[in-house]
Amino acid sequence: MQRSVHVERVKSQNHWDVVIIGGGASGLGIAVDAANRGYRTLLLERHDFAKGTSSRSTKLVHGGVRYLQNGDVSLVIEALKERGIMKQSAPHLVRDMSFVIPIYSWWDGPFYSVGLKIYDMMAGDLGLGKSQWLSKEETTAMIQNVNQAELRGGVVYHDGQFDDARMAITLALTADSLSASLLNYATDF
């Protein structure tokens, strides 16, 4: 992908079907989608691609586990499905990551064990790994500086981690391959 090629494309084209302002995850994803549908697509980014929030996220592709607590089941199902699609389509950028929740009260044990089993079931075939109960010793082995006072055990569950900046660049390259025009530093061409 060469910027000079894109500058020439922009100069020679005077009609666009879709113009996107901003080359973060949202804009680049829209560019792929629009170009894939055959629209003449232009994306303008004033800095570099993914210079903003899209290279500064927590880098999680989570399935929305925290929304389960609010009972927002449809959002969790959608997030789990999207996580699975990302893992399948970009396995080099998305990987399984395990998290351990230390348990200190009798109620938190069944609460997190059952909640995370439901999370596993909702992920279905797109799940990254099964959650499981850990003894106090296993929890301590996994989190060596965990607070020992009243520690009962823990629950390990799986979610996704990804490289946000590389994902954005991959989207830019894909949009380029679909003949979208993409300009970074678009203020000075």
Ligand SMILES: Cc1cc2nc3c(=O)[nH]c(=O)nc-3n(C[C@H](O)[C@H](O)[C@H](O)COP(=O)(O)OP(=O)(O)OC[C@H]3O[C@@H](n4cnc5c(N)ncnc54)[C@H](O)[C@@H]3O)c2cc1C
């Ligand atoms: C602390 C934090 C942690 C997060 N953690 C996660 C996470 O773990 N997992 C997850 O999936 N999401 C996470 N997110 C959310 C995710 O990072 C954002 O939803 C996503 O990056 C937003 O992408 P965007 O393209 O909408 O915005 P941006 O990445 O900010 O892109 C907007 C772009 O528009 C450009 N722009 C603005 N105005 C103009 C203009 N006038 N002309 C040209 N260009 C312009 C900017 O330069 C910028 O590059 C997190 C967000 C934050 C803040």
